Amino acid sequence: MGTGRAGETTSGRAAGAGQGRAAGTERGRAAGAGSAGAEAGFETRAIHAGQAPDPRTGAVVPPIYQVSTYAQDGVGGLREGYEYSRTANPTRTALEECLAALEGGARALAFASGMAAEDCLLRTVCQPGDHVLIPHDAYGGTYRLFDKVFARWQVSYRAVDMSDPAAVRRALAHRPARVVWVETPTNPLLSVADISAVGQACREGGALLVVDNTFASPYLQNPLALGADVVMHSTTKYLGGHSDVVGGALVVADADLGERLAFHRNATGGVAGPFDAWLTLRGIKTLAVRMDRHCGNASRVADMLLAHPAVSAVLYPGLASHPGHEVAAKQMRGFGGMVSFRMNAGEEAAVAVCGRTRLFTLGESLGGVESLIEHPGRMTHASASGSALEVPADLVRLSVGIESVQDLLADLSTALAG
Numbered sequence: 247m248g249t250g251r252a253g254e255t256t257s258g259r260a261a262g263a264g265q266g267r268a269a270g271t272e273r274g275r276a277a278g279a280g281s282a283g284a285e286a287g288f289e290t291r292a293i294h295a296g297q298a299p300d301p302r303t304g305a306v307v308p309p310i311y312q313v314s315t316y317a318q319d320g321v322g323g324l325r326e327g328y329e330y331s332r333t334a335n336p337t338r339t340a341l342e343e344c345l346a347a348l349e350g351g352a353r354a355l356a357f358a359s360g361m362a363a364e365d366c367l368l369r370t371v372c373q374p375g376d377h378v379l380i381p382h383d384a385y386g387g388t389y390r391l392f393d394k395v396f397a398r399w400q401v402s403y404r405a406v407d408m409s410d411p412a413a414v415r416r417a418l419a420h421r422p423a424r425v426v427w428v429e430t431p432t433n434p435l436l437s438v439a440d441i442s443a444v445g446q447a448c449r450e451g452g453a454l455l456v457v458d459n460t461f462a463s464p465y466l467q468n469p470l471a472l473g474a475d476v477v478m479h480s481t482t483k484y485l486g487g488h489s490d491v492v493g494g495a496l497v498v499a500d501a502d503l504g505e506r507l508a509f510h511r512n513a514t515g516g517v518a519g520p521f522d523a524w525l526t527l528r529g530i531k532t533l534a535v536r537m538d539r540h541c542g543n544a545s546r547v548a549d550m551l552l553a554h555p556a557v558s559a560v561l562y563p564g565l566a567s568h569p570g571h572e573v574a575a576k577q578m579r580g581f582g583g584m585v586s587f588r589m590n591a592g593e594e595a596a597v598a599v600c601g602r603t604r605l606f607t608l609g610e611s612l613g614g615v616e617s618l619i620e621h622p623g624r625m626t627h628a629s630a631s632g633s634a635l636e637v638p639a640d641l642v643r644l645s646v647g648i649e650s651v652q653d654l655l656a657d658l659s660t661a662l663a664g
């Protein structure tokens with residue numbers, strides 16, 4: 247497994263790999279510098295970082311380089327470092343430079359899905375015999391990856407309440423871990439971990455802190471600035487934002503770790519294709535305005551549910567009653583568009599509400615412009631059924647979209663009335 251040994255280069259061809267990345271970065275620097283450098287505002291970086299007008303035609307949007315290979319000027323004479331699209335592709339480079347700029351990272355890598363990103367990270371930093379701490383309410387797919395895949399490769403895990411930094415410290419003292427995996431807010435229970443406090447525990451315990459930032463998006467939260475080593479995204483969600491593309495990303499603070507990840511991604515091949523990278527980049531341009539509306543609508547929905555007699559609990563970090571509210575207010579710039587709630591009448595009532603909404607579409611996934619509703623216990627988190635990570639059966643999860651909020655409130659009221 248990868249341990250950052252010398253000679254582990256992106257493509258396995260030292261010169262080509264090094265050139266490929268360096269050239270891509272230079273291009274982005276020339277393009278992004280000034281107009282979208284680190285000092286530029288978030289919205290400016292989202293629209294311009296990595297996305298300078300095409301030097302030949304002036305096209306204001308990076309082209310979709312739907313290509314597998316590149317002509318060489320003599321053997322090894324790569325143009326801007328591009329040799330084969332598994333290793334690097336200009337449309338993907340544009341997305342990666344933009345993601346790095348949004349998260350304040352040294353390097354970003356785009357993958358075919360969030361799970362491909364997670365898999366690549368774990369293969370890069372872990373080896374058989376390693377131990378990992380995961381959230382006791384992790385996303386079901388993340389839990390499945392640890393429980394069903396990495397356990398077979400002798401990477402053991404322990405589920406910990408990440409909202410309690412003391413619990414993380416105790417777990418690390420009991421048994422050192424290679425990785426501490428944090429999701430904040432979590433899917434679907436919306437619990438909040440204090441990234442700075444957990445980061446401190448990780449530094450003392452010698453663990454790498456990975457933060458799944460999917461629910462917040464880089465517009466609301468930047469884990470690297472709070473002490474995380476790696477940020478992971480399912481770009482399928484808010485970054486893409488239109489429910490039309492599946493993708494994932496890793497953003498790292500340390501360029502050497504970035505190079506090791508690039509090596510493994512090239513070796514295993516789970517890259518984002520050019521059209522998927524382009525769609526994600528297109529979505530990112532409007533991330534800021536979408537997130538503002540997601541946050542506003544979700545807050546109104548949470549207030550309405552809180553006052554509803556059929557609802558026993560509302561899980562939304564923006565509510566003053568939420569146990570993680572203060573930490574969320576400290577480390578986030580808004581509370582996001584995800585709201586979960588529990589039904590007084592139990593599982594069947596929760597399932598029935600999911601089937602009665604008209605505007606909230608019954609379906610998995612989240613973070614798109616359209617509102618979605620689902621029953622995590624039977625849908626997204628069915629893989630955690632029977633485990634310590636099982637979610638309550640009376641739970642309903644909403645991805646609150648950016649439609650007119652009056653219509654969303656009316657749809658939920660009708661569905662809750664039965």
Ligand SMILES: Cc1ncc(COP(=O)(O)O)c(C=O)c1O
Pocket residue numbers: 359360361362385387388429433458460461479480481482492493494611
């Ligand atoms: C918090 C979180 N992390 C990771 C993933 C996995 O991402 P993908 O579905 O893009 O593979 C998801 C998907 O729902 C998620 O919600």
